Amino acid sequence: xxxxxxxxxxxxxxxxxxxxxxxxxxxxxxxxxxxxxxxxxxxxxxxxxxxxxxxxxxxxxxxxxxxxxxxxxxxxxxxxxxxxxxxxxxxxxxxxxxxxxxxxxxxxxxxxxxxxxxxxxxxxxxxxxxxxxxxxxxxxxxxxxxxxxxxxxxxxxxxxxxxxxxxxxxxxxxxxxxxxxxxxxxxxxxxxxxxxxxxxxxxxxxxxxxxxxxxxxxxxxxxxxxxxxxxxxxxxxxxx
Amino acid sequence: xxxxxxxxxxxxxxxxxxxxxxxxxxxxxxxxxxxxxxxxxxxxxxxxxxxxxxxxxxxxxxxxxxxxxxxxxxxxxxxxxxxxxxxxxxxxxxxxxxxxxxxxxxxxxxxxxxxxxxxxxxxxxxxxxxxxxxxxxxxxxxxxxxxxxxxxxxxxxxxxxxxxxxxxxxxxxxx
Numbered sequence: 001x002x003x004x005x006x007x008x009x010x011x012x013x014x015x016x017x018x019x020x021x022x023x024x025x026x027x028x029x030x031x032x033x034x035x036x037x038x039x040x041x042x043x044x045x046x047x048x049x050x051x052x053x054x055x056x057x058x059x060x061x062x063x064x065x066x067x068x069x070x071x072x073x074x075x076x077x078x079x080x081x082x083x084x085x086x087x088x089x090x091x092x093x094x095x096x097x098x099x100x101x102x103x104x105x106x107x108x109x110x111x112x113x114x115x116x117x118x119x120x121x122x123x124x125x126x127x128x129x130x131x132x133x134x135x136x137x138x139x140x141x142x143x144x145x146x147x148x149x150x151x152x153x154x155x156x157x158x159x160x161x162x163x164x165x166x167x168x169x170x171x172x173x174x175x176x177x178x179x180x181x182x183x184x185x186x187x188x189x190x191x192x193x194x195x196x197x198x199x200x201x202x203x204x205x206x207x208x209x210x211x212x213x214x215x216x217x218x219x220x221x222x223x224x225x226x227x228x229x230x231x232x233x234x235x236x237x238x239x240x
Numbered sequence: 241x242x243x244x245x246x247x248x249x250x251x252x253x254x255x256x257x258x259x260x261x262x263x264x265x266x267x268x269x270x271x272x273x274x275x276x277x278x279x280x281x282x283x284x285x286x287x288x289x290x291x292x293x294x295x296x297x298x299x300x301x302x303x304x305x306x307x308x309x310x311x312x313x314x315x316x317x318x319x320x321x322x323x324x325x326x327x328x329x330x331x332x333x334x335x336x337x338x339x340x341x342x343x344x345x346x347x348x349x350x351x352x353x354x355x356x357x358x359x360x361x362x363x364x365x366x367x368x369x370x371x372x373x374x375x376x377x378x379x380x381x382x383x384x385x386x387x388x389x390x391x392x393x394x395x396x397x398x399x400x401x402x403x404x405x406x407x408x409x410x411x412x413x414x415x
Contacts, residue, residue, distance in 0.1 A: 050399065050403065101252075189373075198373075213363060213366060213391075213392050213395045213396075214366065214370075214388055214392055216363060216366075217363060217366035217367045217369070217370040217388070218367075218370055219367075220367075222360070222363055224356060224359070226402075231296060231356055232357060233357060233360055236361070237324075237357045
């Protein structure tokens with residue numbers, strides 16, 4: 001099985017993200033053992049695999065949340081794992097958006113506050129930030145709920161707010177970890193439909209971790225993580 | 241399920257008499273529907289005619305046919321191509337996939353890789369159905385849902401089978 005990515009120079013050749021031979025352990029427990037992966041600009045990629053296979057750890061390494069024990073992670077031509085924590089934090093705030101299964105919203109704040117927050121942290125004016133929040137609320141069919149505290153929203157509504165918050169700063173990449181994991185099938189489908197539609201319109205790259213094949217089917221390509229390694233099939237093996 | 245290809249796969253493991261082939265087939269793939277002797281010998285005759293197996297000399301003993309059949313390189317190539325190529329992604333493939341996995345393990349072939357390739361074919365079909373859902377009418381959507389749920393069931397079976405390959409290999413190779 002090929003575990004290597006087909007790439008030239010890191011961060012080039014159309015790839016926005018590249019992981020090369022990444023190892024990451026937690027104590028004595030290895031989570032990634034030589035994981036390699038490439039993600040093209042504008043691609044929607046699903047990372048699949050059994051529980052404990054290392055797929056979420058890989059996503060966290062790609063997003064600069066975890067630093068690999070060894071190996072390289074490249075983003076847009078720069079080596080992510082070599083950046084200082086300050087620079088990685090800045091990158092996460094400006095170039096990356098995150099959608100998790102739950103817990104990424106501040107429940108005491110309104111939907112509009114939550115969506116405006118990344119822009120306010122980036123020193124965008126209050127007026128502009130809240131105008132952008134209003135635009136995203138409308139785009140996601142939530143314009144009636146801007147003033148509502150997110151702790152009072154349904155799971156589907158909260159996840160749409162989380163989507164708006166991830167997208168408001170117009171990131172280059174959305175990292176989504178089981179974004180529909182806490183939702184029923186129909187609501188999950190609507191959230192995925194919105195995510196994919198907006199990503200395609202905006203040209204946003206999406207890296208999506210899921211164990212759900214129906215969620216992965218929204219992606220243009222999938223890779224399987226098994227025992228800390230990424231399984232990549234050759235083009236000859238894949239019927240397209 | 242393809243009886244000729246399954247018999248060919250069993251012959252790749254070792255040259256066999258028709259009786260042994262039937263017994264092995266029934267043990268692994270019959271599942272309450274034994275293969276008639278007539279079908280075994282008719283299939284072997286066609287495979288011999290097509291150059292995929294060769295019969296040995298008749299051996300003394302009781303029974304209708306005491307020839308030991310051996311697979312040819314043409315037959316082996318056919319088994320390899322069948323195992324490696326994903327089946328068309330449609331629901332209810334379990335019997336075909338089961339046969340491929342068991343035969344691959346018997347023959348020491350990369351069963352996990354075959355499952356990965358099949359998984360990719362299933363996901364590609366699921367992608368097509370998902371696009372139909374996103375753009376089609378309510379009727380299209382409901383029909384696509386039906387296909388998606390059945391393909392998902394196959395995928396879950398593949399995931400469980402992948403997780404059980406080690407135990408299955410021990411069982412198959414120990415027999």
